[in-house]
Amino acid sequence: MRIRISYSIIITGILLSLLGSACKKDETLSAGGQITFSDDTLRFDTVFTQQASFTNGFKIYNPQDKKIVISATRMQKGNSSYFHLNVDGHTGNNITDLVIQPHDSIYVFATMNADPNNVNTPFVIEDDFVATMNGKDFKLHFMAYGQNAYYVKDSVLAGKTIYWRTDKPYIVIHSARVADTSTLIIPAGCRVYMHQDSRLEVFGTLKVNGTKTDTVVFQGDRLDRFYFGYEGYPGEWGGIYFSPMSSGSIISYSRLLNCGNTGVLPAGIYVAIDSVHDVAHPQLSMDHTIIQNSLGYGILSLGGTINANNCLVNTCGAWAMALTAGGNYKIDNCTFATYGNDKISHTDNGTVALLNYFDTSQTLYLSGDMNAVLTNCIIYGSLDTEIFCNTKAPVSGGTALYNVTLNNCLVKGGQPPLTKVGVVANNCIYNQDPLFVNYTNFNFRLSTGSPAIDKGITTPFIYDLDGNMRTGIYDIGCYEKL
Numbered sequence: 493m494r495i496r497i498s499y500s501i502i503i504t505g506i507l508l509s510l511l512g513s514a515c516k517k518d519e520t521l522s523a524g525g526q527i528t529f530s531d532d533t534l535r536f537d538t539v540f541t542q543q544a545s546f547t548n549g550f551k552i553y554n555p556q557d558k559k560i561v562i563s564a565t566r567m568q569k570g571n572s573s574y575f576h577l578n579v580d581g582h583t584g585n586n587i588t589d590l591v592i593q594p595h596d597s598i599y600v601f602a603t604m605n606a607d608p609n610n611v612n613t614p615f616v617i618e619d620d621f622v623a624t625m626n627g628k629d630f631k632l633h634f635m636a637y638g639q640n641a642y643y644v645k646d647s648v649l650a651g652k653t654i655y656w657r658t659d660k661p662y663i664v665i666h667s668a669r670v671a672d673t674s675t676l677i678i679p680a681g682c683r684v685y686m687h688q689d690s691r692l693e694v695f696g697t698l699k700v701n702g703t704k705t706d707t708v709v710f711q712g713d714r715l716d717r718f719y720f721g722y723e724g725y726p727g728e729w730g731g732i733y734f735s736p737m738s739s740g741s742i743i744s745y746s747r748l749l750n751c752g753n754t755g756v757l758p759a760g761i762y763v764a765i766d767s768v769h770d771v772a773h774p775q776l777s778m779d780h781t782i783i784q785n786s787l788g789y790g791i792l793s794l795g796g797t798i799n800a801n802n803c804l805v806n807t808c809g810a811w812a813m814a815l816t817a818g819g820n821y822k823i824d825n826c827t828f829a830t831y832g833n834d835k836i837s838h839t840d841n842g843t844v845a846l847l848n849y850f851d852t853s854q855t856l857y858l859s860g861d862m863n864a865v866l867t868n869c870i871i872y873g874s875l876d877t878e879i880f881c882n883t884k885a886p887v888s889g890g891t892a893l894y895n896v897t898l899n900n901c902l903v904k905g906g907q908p909p910l911t912k913v914g915v916v917a918n919n920c921i922y923n924q925d926p927l928f929v930n931y932t933n934f935n936f937r938l939s940t941g942s943p944a945i946d947k948g949i950t951t952p953f954i955y956d957l958d959g960n961m962r963t964g965i966y967d968i969g970c971y972e973k974l
Contacts, residue, residue, distance in 0.1 A: 521558040527592075527625055528553045529632045534602060534621070536636035538715040540663055540685070541606045542643065546714070549601040550632065552623060554592040560625055562590040565600070568620040568631070575619050575634050576603050606638035615639075639715070641685070644668045649676055658682050663713050667730070667754075669693040672737050680706035680745070685713035691730030691754045694738045702745030702780070704959035711749045726809060726835055727787030730754025734775050734796065736767040745780045751787070752809065758788030759810075763796030765817065765860070774799050774820070780957055784934060785836070786810075790828070794850050795819045795860045800826055801953040804936055804970045807836050812843045817850040818860025818892060824867045824951045827936050827969040829928070831874040843878040843904070844871045846915075848894045859886045861893040868948035869901045870926050870969040877905035881913045900948050902926055902968050921947060926969065937971040944968035 530551040554560050566586045567573035579587045580598040592598055606617055621632040641663045642656075650671040656662060661683035670676045672695040678684065680703040684692075692698070692710075702708040712728030728750040734741060743761075751760045760783040766775050774797040783790045783805045790805035791798070795817040801824040805812040812828040815821050832838030848862035862883070871879050883894035894914065902921040927942040929935040938944055948966030955961055956972040967973055 519558045521556050521560045521626070523626055525556055525558075525560060525626055527560065527562070527623060527630050528555060529630075530597075531632065533633045533635055536604050536634075538637040538639050539604055539606055540639050540641050540661075540713065540715070541609075542641075543605075543663075543713070547601050547603050549599055551597040551599055552592065553597045554594060557594050559591060559593050562592065562623050562625050564588050564622075564624045565590065566622050567634075568622055573619050574604050574606050574617050574636070574638075575621075576605070577601070577621070602634065604634075604636045606636070609638075609640065650674050653677060655679070656682050661685055663687065664690045664692060667691050667693060670696045670698055672696050672735075675699060677701065678708055680708065682708050684708065684710045685715075686710060686729035686751075687713050688729060689754060691733055693733045693735065694741055695735045696738060698732070698734075698738075698741040698743070700743045700746050704745060704780070704955075706745075708746045709749065710747065710751070723835075724750040724785050726750055726785045726807075727753030727758075731758065731760045731762060731786070731788075734761075734763045736764045738775050739768050740773055741776045743776065743778045743781050747781070748783045748786075750785045751783070752789065753787045757792055758786075759792035760786040760789065760805075760808075761791045762789070763791075763793040763798055763819075765795035766797040766819065768797075778803050779953070780955070780959070782806075782957070783808075783812075787836075789814055792816070793819050793821070794858065797821070798823075800824070801951070802826065802955065802957045802970050804829075804957055806830060806931075806934065806936060807833065809836050811841045811845050814845040814847075815862070815864055816845065816847045817858045818848045818862040819864070821864040821866075823865070823869055824953050825869065825948070825956070825966065825968075825970055826866075827870040827971070828878075829870065829872050829931060829936055830878075831931055833932065838874055842875055842880050843873045845880045846896050847880075847882050847884075848892045849882075849884040856887060857884060859884055859892040861895075863893070863895045865897045865899070866901055867899040867951060868966055868968045869898070870944060871901065872904045872926055875904070879903055879905045881915050883913055900968060902944050902947070919947075919949075921968070936969070938967060938969065938973045940973070942967075942973065945973050 578601040617636045619634045623630045641661045645665040647668045654676045658681045665687040667690045675697040678700045731751045748760045752758045778800040781803045786808040789810040790808040790812040797820045799822045803826045806829045849857045849859040851857045897916045899918045924943040926944045927939040929937045946965040948968045957970040962972045
C-alpha cells in the first residue's frame with residue numbers, strides 16, 4: 493500500500509509539473525521582456541535606382557518562457573522608406589499583433605527600391621526596422637547603397653555617332669540595337685550592366701575603347717553579389733551579337749563576364765556571316781579582352797571575319813571559340829581554356845572548333861570558305877582532345893575551301909586531329925600542360941617552367957593581356973611571363 497501511495501505521489505507530481513509548464517507556455521508576457529534579432533545590421537549590396545534589390549532577411553527571437561505579442565512592426569521612416577517588408581508572411585510596413593511562441597522565432601524579409609536623384613556616385617540609404625513589444629521599441633538598422641544609372645530599354649541606338657558617358661553606369665534592359673548606319677562609342681571607364689534577358693546587337697559599328705588602366709566591363713546588372721555567394725554565375729546576361737551587315741567594330745581592353753544565355757545560339761560574342769567580305773576591314777577586331785564564364789559559346793562565328801590578339805576566352809559551357817561555316821580569321825597570342833567547375837560542364841564540347849560548315853540538322857549544314865591563321869595560341873582544358881578541325885563539301889555540290897594554319901601553338905589533343913584534315917601546323921607543342929598559375933581561380937598566367945615560355949614567334953602585337961611589353965622571344969598565349 494505504501495508503494496502504491498509513493499507511485500501515486502510521483503505521478504501526480506509529474507502531471508502537475510507538466511500542467512504548470514503547459515500553462516506557462518500558454519501565458520502571454522504582458523510586461524517587460526526582450527526580443528533579439530539574428531543580425532545587428534541588415535545590409536544590402538549596391539542597388540540601381542528604379543530596380544528592386546534581392547530579398548534579404550533576418551529573424552526575430554523570443555528568448556522568454558512565455559509567448560509574446562509584438563504589437564507593431566514598421567520602418568522608422570514610414571511610407572517614405574525605401575525598404576519594403578514581409579513579416580511572418582504578412583506584406584506591409586505596418587504589421588500588428590504578431591505572436592511568437594516561447595523560445596521560437598519568426599522571419600522578416602525585406603527588399604529595397606531607390607528613387608533616382610542627381611548624385612552620380614553610390615549613395616547611402618539607411619532606415620531602422622522597429623518592433624514594439626509591451627510598449628518598448630526594439631530596432632534593427634538597415635543600410636544599402638543606391639546607384640543612379642542611364643537606362644537603355646528596348647532601344648534602337650540611331651544617329652551617325654552615339655557617345656556613351658562615364659559619369660554613371662548604363663543598364664541595358666530587353667536588349668539594345670546599334671542601327672545599321674550608326675556607330676556606338678563606349679569610352680574607357682564606362683560601366684555597362686546587362687539585364688538577364690538582354691544583349692547588345694550591332695547592326696552598324698561598335699567601338700569599345702578600353703585602356704590598360706580603364707577597362708570596360710560588361711556584366712549582369714545584379715550587383716548584390718551576396719545573393720550569389722559573391723561569385724559570378726554563367727548566363728547572367730546574353731552577349732554581344734554582330735549582324736551580317738556590321739563592320740569595323742573594335743573591342744579593346746574589355747571584360748565580358750558571366751554571359752551567354754540569350755538567343756538560339758547563345759554566346760558571349762556571336763558574329764554572323766560577313767556579307768561585306770572585306771578582310772582588310774573585319775567585322776570585329778578584338779584585343780586585350782577577356783570572355784569568361786559563358787553559359788554558351790565564348791566566341792561563335794558563322795562565316796564571319798574576326799581579328800583578335802592578346803585575348804583570353806575561358807570557362808564556357810559550349811566551345812570557347814567555334815569558327816564555323818567558313819570565314820576569315822587572324823588570331824594571335826590568345827588563350828582558350830576550359831576545365832569545367834561546379835557551374836560549367838565541360839564534357840560535350842572541346843575548347844576550339846575550326847570548321848568550314850555549321851550543322852543545321854542531322855543532314856543539312858551551311859558551308860563556306862574557311863581561312864584561319866592562329867599564331868602563338870594556347871588551346872587547352874580537361875578533355876583528352878580540346879581542338880576539333882573538320883571540313884565538308886557544300887550540300888549543293890562543288891567545294892568549300894579549308895585553309896587553317898597553326899603557328900607555334902600549344903594544343904591539347906595531339907597531332908592526328910590536325911593532320912588528318914590537312915591543317916598546316918608549324919612548330920606546335922602537343923599535350924604539354926601549360927602550367928597556368930591557378931585556372932580554378934581564372935588565373936591563366938604562366939608559371940615558371942611552362943612549356944609555353946619563349947616558344948612563340950614575333951608578331952606585331954607587342955603588349956600582352958596585362959599590358960606588359962613582350963621582349964625577346966614571345967611566349968605562347970595571352971600572357972607574357974615576366
